[in-house]
Amino acid sequence: MEVNGKQSPEKYAVVTGANKGIGLETVRQLASQGVTVVLTARDEKRGIDATSSLHKMGLTSVVFHQLDVLDPISIESLANFIRDRFGRLDILVNNAGASGVVVDEARLRALNIDPETWLSGKAINMIQEVIKTTYEKAEECLNTNYFGVRRVTEALLPLLQLSTSGARIVNVSSLRSELRRIRSEELRNELNDIETLNEEKLEAILKRFLHDLKEHRLEAGGWSLMLPTYSISKATLNAYTRVLAKRYPNMLINCVHPGYVNTDLNWHTGPMTVEEGARGPVKCALLPNGGPTGYYYDQTEVAGF
Ligand SMILES: NC(=O)c1ccc[n+]([C@@H]2O[C@H](COP(=O)([O-])OP(=O)(O)OC[C@H]3O[C@@H](n4cnc5c(N)ncnc54)[C@H](OP(=O)(O)O)[C@@H]3O)[C@@H](O)[C@H]2O)c1
Numbered sequence: 001m002e003v004n005g006k007q008s009p010e011k012y013a014v015v016t017g018a019n020k021g022i023g024l025e026t027v028r029q030l031a032s033q034g035v036t037v038v039l040t041a042r043d044e045k046r047g048i049d050a051t052s053s054l055h056k057m058g059l060t061s062v063v064f065h066q067l068d069v070l071d072p073i074s075i076e077s078l079a080n081f082i083r084d085r086f087g088r089l090d091i092l093v094n095n096a097g098a099s100g101v102v103v104d105e106a107r108l109r110a111l112n113i114d115p116e117t118w119l120s121g122k123a124i125n126m127i128q129e130v131i132k133t134t135y136e137k138a139e140e141c142l143n144t145n146y147f148g149v150r151r152v153t154e155a156l157l158p159l160l161q162l163s164t165s166g167a168r169i170v171n172v173s174s175l176r177s178e179l180r181r182i183r184s185e186e187l188r189n190e191l192n193d194i195e196t197l198n199e200e201k202l203e204a205i206l207k208r209f210l211h212d213l214k215e216h217r218l219e220a221g222g223w224s225l226m227l228p229t230y231s232i233s234k235a236t237l238n239a240y241t242r243v244l245a246k247r248y249p250n251m252l253i254n255c256v257h258p259g260y261v262n263t264d265l266n267w268h269t270g271p272m273t274v275e276e277g278a279r280g281p282v283k284c285a286l287l288p289n290g291g292p293t294g295y296y297y298d299q300t301e302v303a304g305f
Contacts, residue, residue: 009164012086013285014038014078016069016152017096019046021263022172022281024054025274026093029282031059035091040067040078042096069096069148070140079155088162091285094149095172097265100141100229104130105267115260115271121181121226131227138213138229142206145233150199150240160251167248170284171241171255173296176227177234179305184222191239192305194294198243202236238296238305245294252287256280256297 013030017023019041027039031054039054041047044066051064065081068074082089107130113123149171160167175181179188190205191197209232212221224231238255245253260270261277270277280299295302 011035011090011165012038012082012088013091013093014040014067014082014089014156015093015095016040016067016148017042019043019050021265022258022261022274022277023093023095024050025278026095026281026285027062028054028057028059029275029278030091030093030285031062033282033286034061035285036061036063036086038063038065038078038082040065042066042068042070042074067152069152070143072151075151075155078152079159082156082159088164089156089159089167090163090165091168091170092153092156092160093170093172093281093285094152095170095281096144096148097172098137098141098144098230099227099265100133100137100145100233101227102132102134102137103267108267108269113269115269118269119175119260121224124226133213133227133229135210135214138210141229142210142233145230146202146206146236146240149237153244157248161248163251166289167251168285168287169241169244169251169253170281171237171253172281173238173241173255173257174230174234175257175260175298176224176231177238177255177257177296177305179235181224181226181231182222182235183224187222191235194239194242194246197239199240202239202243206232206236241296242294242305249293252284252289252291252293254284254287254293254295254297256284257299257303259299 015027018027018039027037047064054062067078117123241255258277259272261272262270
């Protein structure tokens with residue numbers, strides 16, 4: 001990799017959930033900038049196909065490794081692969097995500113909700129019949145978006161600490177995480193109390209959420225009512241980002257809302273392209289030394305939590 005005519009050390013990156021969507025495009029953009037990227041996917045065939053599509057574009061430094069963020073054995077196997085092949089890691093992009101709902105896609109499309117209504121949360125009454133939160137999907141969503149990120153990060157931290165250029169962790173979040181969207185002031189304060197926050201407190205919040213979901217008391221509990229599980233999964237992910245940033249001051253650790261992007265995750269309701277959506281994650285992955293840490297980015301700009 002050459003910067004201002006000087007050869008800079010090779011950088012190694014991992015992107016999770018990278019067989020499609022924003023993850024695949026993040027791999028493409030990082031590899032185009034000279035980073036050696038491990039493209040990971042839970043499904044081997046989908047991952048290998050995605051990797052070959054990048055090889056065909058000339059991005060031959062991209063390598064594939066299987067990773068299911070729900071499976072500790074798969075995570076350990078990835079960590080071993082990186083240690084044996086590269087000896088360290090410079091960039092981790094936690095991108096894999098789940099929506100936490102069951103959707104009737106045809107009926108959702110027929111509603112033809114415009115992006116402004118969707119993003120503001122005003123669509124909440126329109127979608128009641130077509131987007132359903134089930135307990136099973138909620139557990140899967142929290143397990144992927146919060147606990148999955150924690151598992152992968154904890155397994156790769158020893159390799160990130162060996163980075164010679166300064167490690168970067170990028171947690172792909174969502175505007176649904178924003179504290180102003182949470183109805184309970186107490187919960188907002190809890191999630192914003194960076195001095196006392198830790199993993200135990202975040203787990204307790206998620207346990208409380210699942211309890212309220214089971215008891216049909218999300219409204220009384222003050223949770224977001226628009227995509228409630230997804231929202232709290234990303235709000236706790238942001239809080240975890242801040243906990244980590246405080247704990248590892250030698251790294252740059254941030255979370256980023258990629259924008260409202262046309263992907264499978266939102267049933268292709270988003271107007272932005274994946275090229276536009278990957279810009280924020282790529283910017284956070286390549287921040288210069290001394291850059292921001294413990295921040296939330298709305299696409300490519302720092303924003304309030
Ligand atoms: N699109 C948007 O407008 C938007 C807005 C805000 C935030 N985001 C965030 O952006 C990230 C990427 O989403 P996307 O929009 O690009 O959606 P996408 O195209 O549906 O990609 C999601 C990726 O996550 C993977 N994944 C799900 N569960 C996994 C697991 N257990 N282990 C490993 N990988 C897993 C999927 O793999 P499979 O193909 O095997 O299912 C897929 O590769 C997510 O974190 C999402 O929350 C997206």
